[in-house]
Amino acid sequence: MEQRGLSKWLPWISAPVLLVLLVVVWSLVVSVFGISEFVLPPPSAVAASLGELLVDPETWGHVQVTVSEVLTGFVIALVLGVLGGWVLGRVAWLEVAMRPALVAFQVVPKVALIPIFVIWFGFGLTSKVIMAAILAFFPILLNVLLGVRSVDPGHRDVMRGLGASRWSTFRNLELPSTLPYVFAGMEVAIVFSVIGAIVGEYLGGNEGLGFLVVSSLNALDAPALFAVIVLLAAVGSVLFFAVNLAKRLVIPWHESVSEKEFA
Amino acid sequence: MTDHLLEQAAPASAVTHLELELAGVDKVYSSRRGSTEALRGIDLSVASGEFVALVGRSGCGKTTLLRILAGLLPPTAGEVRAGGRPVWRGTRRDEETVSRFGLVFQDANLFPWFSIEDNVALPLKLRGTDRATRRARAHELCDLVGLGGFEKSLPRELSGGMRQRAAIARALSCDPSVLLMDEPFGALDALTRDRMNMELQSIAASTGATVVFVTHSIPEAVFLADRVVLLSPRPGRIHSVVDVDLARPRELEIDVEPGFRETVRSLRGALDEED
Numbered sequence: 388m389e390q391r392g393l394s395k396w397l398p399w400i401s402a403p404v405l406l407v408l409l410v411v412v413w414s415l416v417v418s419v420f421g422i423s424e425f426v427l428p429p430p431s432a433v434a435a436s437l438g439e440l441l442v443d444p445e446t447w448g449h450v451q452v453t454v455s456e457v458l459t460g461f462v463i464a465l466v467l468g469v470l471g472g473w474v475l476g477r478v479a480w481l482e483v484a485m486r487p488a489l490v491a492f493q494v495v496p497k498v499a500l501i502p503i504f505v506i507w508f509g510f511g512l513t514s515k516v517i518m519a520a521i522l523a524f525f526p527i528l529l530n531v532l533l534g535v536r537s538v539d540p541g542h543r544d545v546m547r548g549l550g551a552s553r554w555s556t557f558r559n560l561e562l563p564s565t566l567p568y569v570f571a572g573m574e575v576a577i578v579f580s581v582i583g584a585i586v587g588e589y590l591g592g593n594e595g596l597g598f599l600v601v602s603s604l605n606a607l608d609a610p611a612l613f614a615v616i617v618l619l620a621a622v623g624s625v626l627f628f629a630v631n632l633a634k635r636l637v638i639p640w641h642e643s644v645s646e647k648e649f650a
Numbered sequence: 651m652t653d654h655l656l657e658q659a660a661p662a663s664a665v666t667h668l669e670l671e672l673a674g675v676d677k678v679y680s681s682r683r684g685s686t687e688a689l690r691g692i693d694l695s696v697a698s699g700e701f702v703a704l705v706g707r708s709g710c711g712k713t714t715l716l717r718i719l720a721g722l723l724p725p726t727a728g729e730v731r732a733g734g735r736p737v738w739r740g741t742r743r744d745e746e747t748v749s750r751f752g753l754v755f756q757d758a759n760l761f762p763w764f765s766i767e768d769n770v771a772l773p774l775k776l777r778g779t780d781r782a783t784r785r786a787r788a789h790e791l792c793d794l795v796g797l798g799g800f801e802k803s804l805p806r807e808l809s810g811g812m813r814q815r816a817a818i819a820r821a822l823s824c825d826p827s828v829l830l831m832d833e834p835f836g837a838l839d840a841l842t843r844d845r846m847n848m849e850l851q852s853i854a855a856s857t858g859a860t861v862v863f864v865t866h867s868i869p870e871a872v873f874l875a876d877r878v879v880l881l882s883p884r885p886g887r888i889h890s891v892v893d894v895d896l897a898r899p900r901e902l903e904i905d906v907e908p909g910f911r912e913t914v915r916s917l918r919g920a921l922d923e924e925d
Contacts, residue, residue, distance in 0.1 A: 541759040545820075547722055548753040549773050550745045559772065563763040640763045640804050 428610040436610035437617055446599070450622060453595040456512055456584040457626060460519025461577055468524050468576070469569060472531025482532070489528075497521050498586045505591050515587030515595070522583035523576035527569070534568025535561070567641045570634040577630045581623045596622065667698035668733040668750060668827035668860055670719065675728030677714055677886075687885035688714045692728065694879060694888065698827075701854055701861045703871035703878045705917065711886025712864045713832055719862060720830045721748035732828065752826030752859070756833040758813035760805040760820075766792065767801035770819045777824070791819035795849065811842040818850070822857065829854070829861045836865070844902050847873055851899060868917045872910060873900060880920055890920050 410430045416422065417429045424432065440446045475482040500521070504514035538561055546556045588597025596619050603611040635644050677689040688711045696702045704712045717723040718730060721743040730737040732747045760769045768775070770791050771784035779787075792801050795815040805813055814834060821829060834850075835843045851874060854861050865871050871878045872894055882889040896909055904910050
């Protein structure tokens with residue numbers, strides 16, 4: 388009981404403390420060693436730059452672009468990953484047949500494909516959406532595949548013993564049993580989607596937070612560069628916690644959702 | 651059309667009683683490494699309302715036998731009948747017959763995403779019973795197995811003994827004529843196990859269900875059963891069948907009575923003979 392209470396409030400204290408610590412050490416390092424602002428701007432400069440960034444309506448346009456790329460790619464990956472994972476999980480010979488292709492595709496550094504997508508789809512949203520989708524696809528596919536395979540044989544006996552139809556077995560057993568794996572895949576996938584979109588934006592186009600990073604770099608504006616990265620981290624966190632929240636709402640019964648979430 | 655007639659005729663013979671019959675049942679597991687003979691020539695009749703315990707060392711095929719009875723595993727040869735109807739037609743089982751069985755496994759096998767109430771009422775849900783009836787029935791059964799007040803809890807919030815009670819309640823929810831139990835209390839501590847045995851005795855008496863109960867504990871078998879069937883391993887055969895002539899209801903203290911001790915002793919002796 389003690390332990391559970393501790394783990395409940397501790398992160399709420401430790402997170403701000405760690406943040407403050409980071410800022411203090413950062414400022415000290417900059418002032419004590421006299422580091423050039425081009426290398427490591429002091430936190431105050433980054434904060435000022437972030438302030439300017441946040442009041443600039445153009446920034447929010449870039450945020451919107453990046454978020455829509457991420458979400459579109461993520462949703463495509465989710466649909467294809469769940470379908471693919473389900474089929475491969477159910478049809479053993481197909482999974483065996485596809486394994487070499489899956490492994491080959493997995494070991495390819497997929498961000499290296501972006502130039503190809505730029506050639507094919509241009510500098511617009513499409514190439515970034517595809518990149519986000521490809522990066523997010525594999526964690527979802529592999530988790531769903533694992534989930535479909537991991538249905539408890541004892542639970543299957545219960546359903547068979549009750550003479551359950553295929554649909555009832557899906558609805559009451561296979562679906563709920565696989566959902567935790569789907570969400571585990573989604574939590575990884577949303578982070579990968581952000582990476583895909585940002586790297587896509589680095590390489591081409593003139594919108595999105597990735598573009599903002601590159602343009603700050605070209606302007607040699609280190610505080611702005613750091614500020615955009617902070618903003619990116621914030622956007623990534625919001626997206627991750629949205630997925631996490633969905634998990635808590637959809638599978639409140641699962642061990643990965645802590646006790647305190649129960650009403 | 652014939653199926654329809656059969657269904658119409660079934661309830662008359664099906665009130666709550668059902669006798670079981672196994673004749674010449676063999677089971678051979680085949681794999682790439684060869685085949686293993688798990689059961690050979692099992693002949694066994696269980697009367698309606700009778701409580702039979704299957705006892706034997708691990709690997710003697712008692713679980714296999716129960717799974718064949720339950721319609722989870724087709725026999726390689728032989729006949730399995732419940733109330734005169736075959737449970738197996740080749741490797742296809744007779745759903746109508748199997749639907750009158752209640753199964754309890756060594757693990758409670760509750761679905762972690764359902765509340766205790768929804769777990770208990772799962773068999774009713776699969777039969778399309780409406781929600782209100784399901785809830786009322788689950789409530790009733792939870793009271794029966796001593797889980798009153800835990801209807802809304804999740805399985806993970808319950809102890810092992812409580813989960814197993816819920817599994818028994820689930821097996822009872824469709825008013826089964828036959829209860830098939832595979833070491834249901836094997837994973838419980840001794841004290842909980844004693845209590846569960848007492849409760850199972852009264853449930854069996856009040857429902858009048860035929861019970862086949864697999865265990866590796868001879869005292870547990872003698873305490874619960876009308877007849878104890880001893881299986882010997884490799885391949886699993888019926889070694890001997892011992893009648894338990896002890897009055898019911900039995901109290902836990904029965905284990906000091908000479909009749910109880912004599913039965914346990916003779917079963918132990920028979921089990922040791924095999925080695």
